[in-house]
Amino acid sequence: MFEELLDNFSMRALGGMVVAVVIAAAVSRSILGEDPVLPAHLAAHYDTSLWMLVALPMGLAAGLLGHGFVRLVLGVRAGFRKSPLPPWSRPALGGALCGGIALGAFFLTGRYGDAQNSVWSIGYESLERAFEGHIAVQIIAILFFFKLAAVVAAYGSGGSGGLFSPTLFLGGMLGALVGAGAVALDGWVPIPGFPSGEKILGACVLLGMGAMFAAVIRCPFTSLIIIFEMTGSYSLILPLMAGNMIAWRIARRFGPVPIYNALLLQDGVTLRHMPAYRGPQDYQNLPVSAIMTHEVTAVRGSHSCGEALRRLRESGARFRTFPVLGEDDAVSGILAFSEIANADPEATAASLIDDNAHPVVALQPDTSIRDAANKMLHADVRQAPILSAVAPHRLLGYVTLNDIARQQNASAL
Numbered sequence: 001m002f003e004e005l006l007d008n009f010s011m012r013a014l015g016g017m018v019v020a021v022v023i024a025a026a027v028s029r030s031i032l033g034e035d036p037v038l039p040a041h042l043a044a045h046y047d048t049s050l051w052m053l054v055a056l057p058m059g060l061a062a063g064l065l066g067h068g069f070v071r072l073v074l075g076v077r078a079g080f081r082k083s084p085l086p087p088w089s090r091p092a093l094g095g096a097l098c099g100g101i102a103l104g105a106f107f108l109t110g111r112y113g114d115a116q117n118s119v120w121s122i123g124y125e126s127l128e129r130a131f132e133g134h135i136a137v138q139i140i141a142i143l144f145f146f147k148l149a150a151v152v153a154a155y156g157s158g159g160s161g162g163l164f165s166p167t168l169f170l171g172g173m174l175g176a177l178v179g180a181g182a183v184a185l186d187g188w189v190p191i192p193g194f195p196s197g198e199k200i201l202g203a204c205v206l207l208g209m210g211a212m213f214a215a216v217i218r219c220p221f222t223s224l225i226i227i228f229e230m231t232g233s234y235s236l237i238l239p240l241m242a243g244n245m246i247a248w249r250i251a252r253r254f255g256p257v258p259i260y261n262a263l264l265l266q267d268g269v270t271l272r273h274m275p276a277y278r279g280p281q282d283y284q285n286l287p288v289s290a291i292m293t294h295e296v297t298a299v300r301g302s303h304s305c306g307e308a309l310r311r312l313r314e315s316g317a318r319f320r321t322f323p324v325l326g327e328d329d330a331v332s333g334i335l336a337f338s339e340i341a342n343a344d345p346e347a348t349a350a351s352l353i354d355d356n357a358h359p360v361v362a363l364q365p366d367t368s369i370r371d372a373a374n375k376m377l378h379a380d381v382r383q384a385p386i387l388s389a390v391a392p393h394r395l396l397g398y399v400t401l402n403d404i405a406r407q408q409n410a411s412a413l
Contacts, residue, residue: 045235046199046203046235046236047235048238051182051200052236052238052239052242053239054178054179054182054200054203054204054207054239055207055211055238055239055240055242055243055246056242056243056246057178058174058175058178058204058207058208058211058239058243058247059211059242059243059244059245059246059247059250060246060247060250061174061178061211062171062174062208062211062212062214062215062243062247063211063215063246063247063248063249063250063251064250065170065174065212065215066167066211066212066214066215066216066247066251067215067250067251067254067255069148069151069152069170069216070216070251070255070259070262071255072148072152072156073151073152073155073156073163073259074259074262074263074266074390075156076152076153076156076157077155077156077157077158077263077266078266079156080094080156080157080158081266087158090157090158090159091157091158091159091160093157094153094154094155094156094157094158094159095154095157095159097150097153097154097157098119098120098150098153098154098159099120101119101146101149101150101153102119102120102146102150104146105118105119105142105143105146105147108142108146109138109139109142109143110139112139118143118147118169119143119146119147119150120150120154122165122169123143123147123165123169124169126143126169126173127168127169127172127173127205130172130173130176130201130205131172131176131201131202131205131206132201132202133201133202135176137176137177137180140173140176140177140180141173141177143173144170144173144174144177147166147169147170147173148170151163151166151170163216163217163259164217167212167213167216167217168209168212168213168226170212171208171209171210171211171212171213172205172206172208172209173208174208174211174212175204175205175206175207175208175209175211176201176204176205176208178204178207178208179200179201179202179203179204179205179208180201182200182204183200183201203236203239206227206230206236206240207236207239207240207243209223209226209227210223210224210226210227210240210243210244211223211243211244211246211247212247213226213244214243214244214245214247214248214251215247215248215250215251216251216259217258217259217260218248218251218252218258218259220241220244220245220247220248221244223240223244224237224240224241224244227240256389257389257390262390265365265388265389265390265396266388266390285368285369285370286368286369287365287366287367287368287369288363288365288366288367288368288369288372288386288399289365289366289386289396289397290369291369291399291403291404292365292386292396292397292398292399292403293397293398293399293400293403294396294397296323296385296395296397296398297311297312297315297322298322298323298324298325298395299311299312299322299323299324299325299335299340299349300324300325300349301324301325301326301332301333301348301349301350301353302348302349302350303348303349304345304346304347304348304349305340305343305344305345305346305347305348305349305352306345306346308340308349309340309341309345312337312340320336320337320382320383321334321335321336321337321381321382321383322334322335322336322337322340323385323395323398324349324350324353325395326350329393329394329395330393330394331360331362331385331387331393331395332350332353333350333353333360334359334360334381334383334385335349335352335353339352340352359379359380359381360384360385361375361376361379361381361384362384362385362386362387363375363384363385363386363387363399364386364387364388364389365386365388365389365396365397366389369404372384372399372404373401373404376401377401382400382401382402383398383399383400383401384398384399384400385397385398386398386399
């Protein structure tokens with residue numbers, strides 16, 4: 001998962017990962033054998049022809065649905081976190097919802113035997129049957145939407161489970177639906193070089209798995225390798241590349257922040273990492289998150305100036321100005337230490353904001369150091385809060401002109 005872990009491919013990190021992957025693959029294959037995940041008879045060879053253009057609408061559909069899936073997960077997760085329910089009860093509620101959704105899928109599919117397992121488990125059995133063309137289109141559609149709802153409920157509530165396998169399942173079901181549409185179109189308007197119905201369905205399932213993975217996880221090249229390893233066949237490389245890149249581009253256009261980064265930002269966490277350094281000229285292009293201070297001393301707007309001053313002195317805060325947090329931890333303004341110290345001890349910090357208005361230069365973690373410095377100099381401020389790109393007004397950190405100058409001087413040595 002190099003694409004997911006690294007912003008760019010540092011040779012030092014890449015070398016260690018390659019060694020670890022080779023050792024893991026050698027051990028697993030010596031124990032489990034060389035057979036691919038999908039049966040050998042399903043990994044058919046596909047000749048390049050016009051039918052592979054089905055990857056274009058597949059990528060479009062996967063990009064849009066993948067983005068919608070990510071937004072649903074983040075929205076439901078944020079709703080559960082803000083709910084008055086005790087934290088321990090939220091996964092229980094999510095589990096109950098997941099069970100109800102699975103039972104609904106079981107009855108709506110006419111008591112299809114693998115409906116429940118497909119919804120609340122991995123669902124590889126249904127995926128293999130869709131690959132072989134042994135599931136009706138109506139059942140595939142029900143499993144797709146009910147699986148999506150169950151994953152959103154389980155993951156959003158903080159319950160067990162992840163996004164890796166469900167994403168592949170959803171992509172496979174989406175591919176089966178598109179494949180069924182392609183088969184129907186071929187029956188109406190024959191397409192030159194169009195393979196048999198079972199073969200085209202299997203190809204579309206694989207294309208859908210790759211495209212959905214690229215849209216949700218944002219790792220288009222990793223999804224190529226996953227499909228290759230699952231099937232042992234490389235004949236779908238052209239449509240896989242096309243569909244993956246279309247899905248990835250659409251999802252990135254509507255949601256610039258990948259889902260795992262968005263989940264961290266939703267929790268108020270940002271990973272402190274430095275992209276591979278290429279010299280002093282590259283320093284200004286680094287994101288401001290690489291040098292910002294993560295432990296920020298803030299003032300509550302509801303606190304009196306006397307209490308705020310006491311808290312600031314106890315914390316040993318080194319900044320001259322401090323963000324003022326209002327309701328829901330939103331940044332409502334900036335106050336200087338001297339303003340708090342000289343104010344009426346009984347007055348609230350929020351009441352000082354209107355009388356001592358300071359420009360708030362709010363930055364995001366991916367703002368470049370050059371842009372951050374320019375904005376701060378233009379507004380004539382020395383400190384700037386770093387706010388979440390996913391949850392606006394949520395404070396993630398703080399950066400000062402001194403931080404920028406100090407790091408720039410260090411990089412020039």
